Each structure stands twice: as structure tokens, then as C-alpha cells.
Amino acid sequence: MKKLVTSVVMAGTLLVSSPLVSSAALGDKTLKSGMTHSDVKQLQEVLKKKGYFKNSKTTTYFGSVTKNAVVNFQKKHRLSADGIAGKNTYKALGISKGSSSAVRSTTFGNRTLKSGMTSSDVKKLQETLKKKGYFKSSKTTNYFGSITKRAVINFQKKHGLTPDGIVGKNTFRALGVSKSGSNSVVKAASTSSKSASLVATAKKYMNVPYVWGGSTPKGFDCSGFINYVFDKSANVNLPRTVADIYKKGVRVSTPQVGDLVFFETYKPGASHAGIYIGNRQFIHSSSSNGVSISSLNNSYWSPRYLGAKRI
Incomplete structure (x- = not known):
């Protein structure tokens, strides 16, 4: 039998388990049509939050949908509407070169989450659990239902926590989410x-x-x-x-x-x-x-x- 080798992918920027977008490299590289790169996915997520990227799913490919989103953003901000994400477009997006890999959230980690709730924090929770291998649904939502509860319970059991399906201080800590004043700082797993x-x-x-x-x-x-x-x-x-x-x-x-x-x-x-x-x-x-x-x-x-x- 030939040599066997094992591997893992971290992260998360391994990325091990960050629920938010890591921008460790975004802003350093000019992005344009036809490219395939992890930065493209981050660009799409930024444009999506600003209302320009309309697809429900983000990918690492820079296609026509991404170009249209960039062009519309550039027009809105009186930039050259060439569909290329370069220095001036990044600046208008609020992305600086060599930006930090930690993204701040005003609420995630500060609020207890449980069954029946609807919140953007629930979506971030699902994304975090998904990257850690516990949330099995292909799509994340803002609703805390039975699938989310089951994922939380399995995570809690694995980490020796009370398996009540409620995400409070101890569960957030085990997930790698910590408070910072009124903000929570989610560390990217690829730090x-x-x-x-x-x-x-x-x-x-x-x-x-x-x-x-x-x-x-x-x-x-x-x-x-x-x-x-x-x-x-x-x-x-x-x-x-x-x-x-x-x-x-x-x-x-x-x-x-x-x-x-x-x-x-x-x-x-x-x-x-x-x-x-x-x-x-x-x-x-x-x-x-x-x-x-x-x-x-x-x-x-x-x-x-x-x-x-x-x-």
C-alpha cells in the first residue's frame, strides 16, 4: 500500500470557525471578471451587505453577477464603472489594504439565543456551527428552529456543556466568541x-x-x-x-x-x-x-x- 497522508483544512481562514467575513487579504488584490479566489467571496459578501449583490449564495468566482454588482456600486459612488475592484472601489467600500482579520459585530455574543427566535445573530450562529461541522443544513437563516437547536446540543455535548440547546455565555466562549465592551470580537480561525x-x-x-x-x-x-x-x-x-x-x-x-x-x-x-x-x-x-x-x-x-x- 502506498503512503497515506492526512489533511485538514483549516481555515478560516481554517478559517476555523468565524461566523463573519475574514478580510485578512481583501483589499490587497485587484479583482475582476473571470477570476476565482477566496477574496471574491468576501467581496460578494461585502456587496451583499450593502444591497448590491443580489444572489442568495456567494462563491469564489467573479462572474457577470459580481461584475454587475460592482458596476452598480461604482456608479452610485461616482467611480469609473469598469466592474473592476481596485484601490478606489475598495476605499469606497470601506476596505483598507491589509485590513484586520477580526470583524466586529455590535451584538453577536452579547445576546442569549434559543428556540423560536428570529435574528441576524442566529444566522451568524448557524454559520459558526456549520464551519465547525455541527450545522448540517445547506442554507443558513435568521430563524432558530429544531435544526439549529440540535446543532447547538451536539456542540454542547462534545464540549462538556449543559446540552440545553440555549446559546449563552459558556456556549459562546466554547465557540470562540467573546465580548468586548458592547461589541463582540469574532477571531478568524486562520489568525x-x-x-x-x-x-x-x-x-x-x-x-x-x-x-x-x-x-x-x-x-x-x-x-x-x-x-x-x-x-x-x-x-x-x-x-x-x-x-x-x-x-x-x-x-x-x-x-x-x-x-x-x-x-x-x-x-x-x-x-x-x-x-x-x-x-x-x-x-x-x-x-x-x-x-x-x-x-x-x-x-x-x-x-x-x-x-x-x-x-
């Missing part, structure tokens, strides 16, 4: 501190042997290792197989620390993965070496590399 913590946790298990189906420090297979590290370091509940993990997150052209790197080995599609740790290296559980560090430049892994994703 350097969380990425560093993820890698540090992964390295604790160096040389743990490879075990098919293993998901504990007694022995890991590739996806078992990634699942364990993400759960312990970031409270993120990932799918059990590499193929399903690959369906999560946002594709990135250049991996950053904490991103997941995927490979096609013994069958078509993503069959192995690892956690990117920088300098074109990744940590994974391979069938021959157990938990170890390999290079993307390696003659075995390089031709099998599928790409990277951020959870």
Missing part, C-alpha cells in the same frame, strides 16, 4: 496564533505510528490524525475521510500555515492530506513513517499534489 497552536499540537505527536483506522495517540491513519489535531487544537469537527474533508473550506493558490494540503495517490481524487507548516513542508501520518514531516518538493508528493484549502 497566526491559532495556526501556530494547530501546528504545535500536531508536532506533539511526531513519530506516533501509523494505524489503519487509528484516531488516537496510540496510532493514527492520515484523516484520523487531522481530525484529532483540529478537534484538540481548534474545536473543529471535521469529516472522517480525506475525500469528505476535501469538500470543505476554500481553495487557496498558495498555502499558509494551518491550511490543508491534499494529494491524489491510490485512487482518483483526494485520498491523502496533511497540515501545512510553512517552508513547503507539511505534517501528516504516512503508512511508512507514521506522524512525520514531508516536503511538497519531494519526488513522491510533488506530482500527486492536488492543492490546498483553508477551513
Whole structure:
């Protein structure tokens, strides 16, 4: 059997679990028709909040709907209506270059949420739970119904909280949502501190042997290792197989620390993965070496590399 590798995608900008838009890179790159990039999704979300992007779903592709939204925004703000999001358009949108990856919300985290409520905070809650693998519905809404309650209860059980389905102080804290005066600050999971913590946790298990189906420090297979590290370091509940993990997150052209790197080995599609740790290296559980560090430049892994994703 060929080497197996495991991977995870963080984030969240791994992005592990931020309910809001991370703007860590948005504003640094000119965006235009035909591009596919995680920044495009963030641009769509900003335009949607301002009433210009009309689609119910945002994507990473800059197509005609996005261009029309940009053109209409530019016309409204007396900019050159070329449909290209550059410096002047970003400025009018209130986005500055190198903006922070933490987005402020005036209410999320300050208000207890429970069944029967309708609020924009409920939608943010669902998005947070969805990124952590607990909210299963394909669409998020402002209504706190049975699906949301079930997701909250499952999260609470997993984290040793009272499983009452009510989102209060302790549940918000476990979700990574904290108060800041009258505001709550939701930290993006792809911040350097969380990425560093993820890698540090992964390295604790160096040389743990490879075990098919293993998901504990007694022995890991590739996806078992990634699942364990993400759960312990970031409270993120990932799918059990590499193929399903690959369906999560946002594709990135250049991996950053904490991103997941995927490979096609013994069958078509993503069959192995690892956690990117920088300098074109990744940590994974391979069938021959157990938990170890390999290079993307390696003659075995390089031709099998599928790409990277951020959870």
C-alpha cells in the first residue's frame, strides 16, 4: 500500500470557525471578471451587505453577477464603472489594504439565543456551527428552529456543556466568541496564533505510528490524525475521510500555515492530506513513517499534489 497522508483544512481562514467575513487579504488584490479566489467571496459578501449583490449564495468566482454588482456600486459612488475592484472601489467600500482579520459585530455574543427566535445573530450562529461541522443544513437563516437547536446540543455535548440547546455565555466562549465592551470580537480561525497552536499540537505527536483506522495517540491513519489535531487544537469537527474533508473550506493558490494540503495517490481524487507548516513542508501520518514531516518538493508528493484549502 502506498503512503497515506492526512489533511485538514483549516481555515478560516481554517478559517476555523468565524461566523463573519475574514478580510485578512481583501483589499490587497485587484479583482475582476473571470477570476476565482477566496477574496471574491468576501467581496460578494461585502456587496451583499450593502444591497448590491443580489444572489442568495456567494462563491469564489467573479462572474457577470459580481461584475454587475460592482458596476452598480461604482456608479452610485461616482467611480469609473469598469466592474473592476481596485484601490478606489475598495476605499469606497470601506476596505483598507491589509485590513484586520477580526470583524466586529455590535451584538453577536452579547445576546442569549434559543428556540423560536428570529435574528441576524442566529444566522451568524448557524454559520459558526456549520464551519465547525455541527450545522448540517445547506442554507443558513435568521430563524432558530429544531435544526439549529440540535446543532447547538451536539456542540454542547462534545464540549462538556449543559446540552440545553440555549446559546449563552459558556456556549459562546466554547465557540470562540467573546465580548468586548458592547461589541463582540469574532477571531478568524486562520489568525497566526491559532495556526501556530494547530501546528504545535500536531508536532506533539511526531513519530506516533501509523494505524489503519487509528484516531488516537496510540496510532493514527492520515484523516484520523487531522481530525484529532483540529478537534484538540481548534474545536473543529471535521469529516472522517480525506475525500469528505476535501469538500470543505476554500481553495487557496498558495498555502499558509494551518491550511490543508491534499494529494491524489491510490485512487482518483483526494485520498491523502496533511497540515501545512510553512517552508513547503507539511505534517501528516504516512503508512511508512507514521506522524512525520514531508516536503511538497519531494519526488513522491510533488506530482500527486492536488492543492490546498483553508477551513
